[in-house]
Amino acid sequence: MQKYQDTTKKVRRDQAVRLFLYLCAGFIAGILFSGGTDFLLSAEQESRRISPVATAAAPVLPQRHEAVINLNAASLEELMTLPGIGPAYAQSILDLRESRGGLRYAEELMDIPGIGEKRFQAIRPLVTCGPMP
Numbered sequence: 684m685q686k687y688q689d690t691t692k693k694v695r696r697d698q699a700v701r702l703f704l705y706l707c708a709g710f711i712a713g714i715l716f717s718g719g720t721d722f723l724l725s726a727e728q729e730s731r732r733i734s735p736v737a738t739a740a741a742p743v744l745p746q747r748h749e750a751v752i753n754l755n756a757a758s759l760e761e762l763m764t765l766p767g768i769g770p771a772y773a774q775s776i777l778d779l780r781e782s783r784g785g786l787r788y789a790e791e792l793m794d795i796p797g798i799g800e801k802r803f804q805a806i807r808p809l810v811t812c813g814p815m816p
Contacts, residue, residue, distance in 0.1 A: 750809075751808075751809060751810065751811050752764070752765065752809060752810050752811070753810075753811055753812070753813040754776065754780065754786050754789065754792070754810050754811065754812050754813075755780060755785045755786055755812055755813055755814065755815045755816070756813065756814075756815065756816045757776075759773045759774065759777060760773075762776050762777070765806045765809055765810070766805045766806060766809075767802045767805055767806065768802075768806065772795065772797065772798065775795045775796075775797075775798075776792065776795065779791065779792075779794065779795055784815075785812075785815045786812045787812055788812060789803075789807060789810050789811065789812055790803070791812075792806070792810075
């Protein structure tokens with residue numbers, strides 16, 4: 684009976700070791716087939732690295748810039764360059780401008796649902812309310 688128990692323990696230990704080795708092999712294979720040596724990059728290389736997945740999936744957006752935009756003369760595309768302003772918000776700005784015959788203060792943007800204090804503070808330095816064209 685003792686010999687049977689010893690054999691059973693040995694078989695279970697061997698199965699556990701085999702499972703551990705399979706898991707390690709799977710982990711190493713996963714690293715090698717997913718790009719390999721990214722974990723070996725230096726700090727400088729890591730800071731310059733661009734993920735191929737992120738760049739492939741990134742949508743084409745209008746180029747962002749730091750120029751001041753006249754809310755009364757800006758086009759839809761120009762408004763979309765502002766941080767946090769996409770096509771829907773840009774169209775809402777155009778609609779607000781048209782309904783009021785122009786904007787007097789940049790703060791009027793907060794009358795648009797969804798443009799709150801936080802979003803407004805992000806775009807405030809980038810906009811002005813100049814004359815209508």
